[in-house]
């Protein structure tokens with residue numbers, strides 16, 4: 125199989141060991157360097173997952189601390205986690221009000 129020329133380091137490399145990127149196929153060494161630099165798309169911290177505030181809120185509100193924990197373990201969206209936190213405390217507040225009312 126013919127070697128490809130890496131656009132990153134301009135060196136010929138085995139395409140089987142390369143990685144596809146936005147600039148095309150790059151060699152394994154350049155791919156490793158991108159991962160180390162944090163420029164690789166998969167390891168990029170620049171992409172923030174928004175998530176669903178309402179979904180997180182519902183999980184925290186109705187699921188209590190279990191729902192909140194599950195959201196923090198499973199959800200990737202920052203809005204989902206924020207919703208779960210606020211939903212959790214709202215659930216506690218509503219629980220206090222209900223308890224106070226029922227004690228009257």
Ligand SMILES: [Zn+2]
Pocket residue numbers: 130131132133134135150151152153154155
């Ligand atoms: Zn390269």
